[in-house]
Amino acid sequence: MLDVMDYRRSLERSRLSRMRRAGASTFTMLEREWDLLPGVFAPSDSPSTAVALDLLGLAGPSPSARGSVLEIGCGTGIIAVAAALAGCERVVASDISRTAAENAALNAARHGVADRVRTVQGDLFAGLDPEERFDTVFWSSNYVMAPEGYDYQDIHERAYVDAGYQAHRRFLAEAPGRLAPNGSVLLHFSSRGDLVSLLRIAGECGRALRMLRVLPVQEGEHEVQHMLIEVAQRPQRPHVPGIRTETETVPEQGRRQR
Numbered sequence: 001m002l003d004v005m006d007y008r009r010s011l012e013r014s015r016l017s018r019m020r021r022a023g024a025s026t027f028t029m030l031e032r033e034w035d036l037l038p039g040v041f042a043p044s045d046s047p048s049t050a051v052a053l054d055l056l057g058l059a060g061p062s063p064s065a066r067g068s069v070l071e072i073g074c075g076t077g078i079i080a081v082a083a084a085l086a087g088c089e090r091v092v093a094s095d096i097s098r099t100a101a102e103n104a105a106l107n108a109a110r111h112g113v114a115d116r117v118r119t120v121q122g123d124l125f126a127g128l129d130p131e132e133r134f135d136t137v138f139w140s141s142n143y144v145m146a147p148e149g150y151d152y153q154d155i156h157e158r159a160y161v162d163a164g165y166q167a168h169r170r171f172l173a174e175a176p177g178r179l180a181p182n183g184s185v186l187l188h189f190s191s192r193g194d195l196v197s198l199l200r201i202a203g204e205c206g207r208a209l210r211m212l213r214v215l216p217v218q219e220g221e222h223e224v225q226h227m228l229i230e231v232a233q234r235p236q237r238p239h240v241p242g243i244r245t246e247t248e249t250v251p252e253q254g255r256r257q258r
Contacts, residue, residue: 004192004222007146010160017045018156030059034076035110037103041075041159047217048226049078052140052188055213055228058082067135070094070178072124072171075159077104077117079140084113091117092134094127097155101127124167125174133180139171143193165197173205176233185231186212191224208234 003009018039025036027044030053036042043049053059058079065086074080074093081104084091091113093104101121108117120127141162148164162168175185187209189198202209213228 004219004224005144005194007144007150007161010144010192011146011157013046014157014160017042018154020045029053029078030082032111034078035103035106036076037099037106039154039156040097040100040103041156043076043078047219048140048188048190049075051215051217051226052079053082055188055215055226056083056138056186058086068092068133068180069136069138070128070132070134072137072139072175073141073159074104074119075100077107077119079138080104080117080119081107081111081113084108084116085111089116090134092128092132093117093119094122094125095119096123096158097121124170125178128178132178133183134178135180135183136186137175137178137183138186138188139175140188141168141171141193143168143189145194145197165194165201168198169201169205172202172207172231175231176207187229187231188226189229190226202231203234206234208232 021036021038021042023038026033027036027042029043029050050059057063058065063086065083065088067088068090069083069088070092071080072094074095077093080091080093095101095104098121101119105119108114108119122128142159144161145165146161146163150163152158179185199209210230210232211227212230215226217224217226
């Protein structure tokens, strides 16, 4: 399984996708046509977008959703548009790539939900108004970890790998602050990522992770476990002098084999 976690494999997938999608084009998903601009992550070249739609319950024949949604790393905007089509009253689609934000706006207009989907360009939450809050914050993350000092060759690679999980750390730290009362932070992760490191970072950020759904997907010769994870504030444990409290441990099935 370690080879499927190798960041160089993901970088090669990024390179091949860029070569295939050098010009503007369209593709089909959810029985709809979508615009794809050059340099934007192509959902048809990877299973992750279709899996994310399934995990969120947006892929069925009659999906239903309510409230407000913030999608981080929106790419072409499929998830944001699907949420609006399913009934969400307010959707914000954010991406670090200006071209991706433009692409999401094109698809919102194409499918008649431009009045409910607003697109912004910014790194994670940087493009938002300071006071904006949402019922759901969702990120289908770039869950493959690259070395901490990796130098991205272009913005397309950021959709495939996260150097040192720096973006994941910031997401875990900042996302709960963007919630409306009783809201949820949801993260799409997979076994191609480093779950042990994610759990460690969550602990360092004072966050608890709860697995909501796991969906196995065959990717070539590997079965990859895609996960929908809820991120929450870790409850504060009272400290009693002289008594050692237990620390959270990683479940045995989540430990990385060495």
